[in-house]
Amino acid sequence: MDQYRRDFIKLTGLGLASAALPQGASGMPAVRAAGPQQFNMCNYAAPKLETVRIGFIGLGNRGMAAVERMNKIAGVEIRAVCDLREGKVNEAIQLVAGNGHKPQGYHTSPDAWKKLCERGDLDLVYIVTPWALHTPMAVFSMNHGKHVCVEVPAAKTxxxxxxxxxxxxxxxxxCMMTENCCxxxxxxxxxxxxRQGFFGEITYAEGAYIHNLQEYVFDKERFYQMWELKELSQRTGNLYPTHGLGPICQVMNINRGDAMDYLVSMSNNDFVMAGTARSLAANDPDFKPFVGKPFNGMMNTSTIRTKKGKTIMVQFDVASPRPYSRxxxxxxxxxxxxxxxxxARIAQGHExxxxxxxxxxxxxxxxxIVKKIGEAAKQVGGHGGMDFLMDWRTIDCLRNGLPLDQDVYDAALWSSIGPLSEWSVAHRSNSIDVPDFxxxxxxxxxxxxxxxxxxGTTGVRL
Structure with a gap:
């Protein structure tokens, strides 16, 4: 990238040179320049809440699991649940009734979630919906006085x-993105x-989301209205980077002592998913809209250099028949x-x-945190207990007026790898500056x- 182009990107605050393409050709709109920081949310401690009153939007696979986990945490009141499907709303209400929760259900229209967010008796809105709804719902919730937990990725652009x-x-x-892998x-x-210096200075890290999801994304019941299949058929890049990236950023103190500088990204072709779509469409008209679509490549590899000269590799592959790996x-x-x-392994030498x-x-x-609540987390479950650790820690911080482990800058930065990688892939893997949120x-x-x-004062209902 020549100096002129770097200066242009920095001056506009884009982190994207979208103007080089026709509108929409890269899947990204023009990006407005960012103004000065209004308030530093890093390590911000909001006023403590004796009881955290929660409303949930989205009651699919992960949404219902989140309701079930919060139902086991003391100091929580589940006051509202929302989904397009009335049956899911009723299921959630019945799920939490045994612990005295009496949430109001919302399901009458696609905008019913707004009524939930407008309530005056909620402290936290927990968003577990398709990706395209994450930012609109999170922004609306914050503008109506609510803290937000939002599923990954928190944003698409x-x-x-x-x-x-x-x-x-x-x-x-x-605004905390619920990156459970942290x-x-x-x-x-x-x-x-x-933190104890065991590894010395961290200089390099690798993360990934390698998970063969074909049987899920082509299952019409798994993702409501096949929303994830639509994502994979419309975009090419590192679309789901945060599971591998989040823990690495915490170890490397990204946003807290170091920052990402620029990124390059490369994808190979799709060799599987378009063929699967054609095969299914032969007998099921619901798959015909996916025929001829340019599905995301089998493997995307993105590399990032930090301001302090360290490097990170992040991979994304949900189509190859490989064992799961981050x-x-x-x-x-x-x-x-x-x-x-x-x-898992650890080394301080050749072996x-x-x-x-x-x-x-x-x-x-x-x-x-593992000493404090690890055994209870394993009993509750959720990806081996990490989901419960995340939710318990979030509630405990809110109840004690402590900063959250993940803030809005983490949510934005980790999510930004998706659209940045799309741009790089579309531009022959040229480098692109990463915005400093x-x-x-x-x-x-x-x-x-x-x-x-x-x-550490919040109890658990096992």
Missing amino acids: IDECWELVETSEKTRKH YDFSELLTLNLA IQLVSGTKGAALKYPEP WLSPEAYKALETEHTPP TRGSWKTNAPIDISMEKG
Whole structure:
């Protein structure tokens, strides 16, 4: 990228040179310039809430699971639930009735969720809907005085990323993307060891979302109205980066001591999904709209360089018949950690530690949150317990007036890899600057507090 182009992107605040393409050709609209930071939401502690009153929007597979988890956390009142399907609303109401929750159901129209957000008796709106609705619902909720938990990715475009940031700063309401993989036990151990200097200075990391989802995305019942299949047939890039990226960013203190600088991204062709769509369409007219669509490539690889000269690789593949992997490689000047293929491993030299040595290290350096609530999380479940750890920690922070582990800048940055990668892929893998959603505050923002020296007072209903 020549200096003129870099200067243009920085001056406009785009992080995208969309003007080089006809409107819509890259799947991204022109991006407005961002104004000055209104308020720094990093490490912001909102006033404590004795009871966290929650409304849920979206009661599909993950939405209903979120309702079930929150139903097991003390200090929570589930007051409203919303979905397009009346049956799902009734199921959620019945699910929580045993713990004394009496939520009002909303399902009468596609805009019924707005009535939920407008209520004056909610503190938190939990959004688990198709991707395109995440930002509009989160922004509307914050503008109506609610904190927000929103599923990944929090935004689909750079414009939406900035809208989340600006709204959170203006309203001083938390906007947390529910990146559950930051609470996986292995990732938490790696983060705790990194904080203690075990790996030295972290210089390189790899993350991924490699998960063969074909049987799910072509299942008409799995994703309501086949919304995820539509995403995969309309966009080409690293569309779901946050599961692999989130834990890495926390380990590398991205937005809190370092920042992403620029990105390059490359995708191969689709060799499977278009053929599957054609085959299904021969007998099912519901799949005919997908015939001839340019499905996302089998594998996308995106690489990111940080302001301090460190690098990150993030991959995305939901079509190849491969074992599940988020990679989770962390490499430093004194050691390394790798989660996949399991079992997780740690090294401080040419060989991985023996299973016995790993276990001893894990026992000695068990993260404080795992000591506090880990066993209860495993009993509740949700991806091995990490989903419950995430929800419990969020509620405990809100009830004790503590900063959340993930803020709106994380939500925007981690989500931005999707549209940035789309641009790079469409431009022969040219590099593109990553917007600084903190507007320079990354230089002084403190790392997240994982000590658990404050809070930890919220109980669990097993």
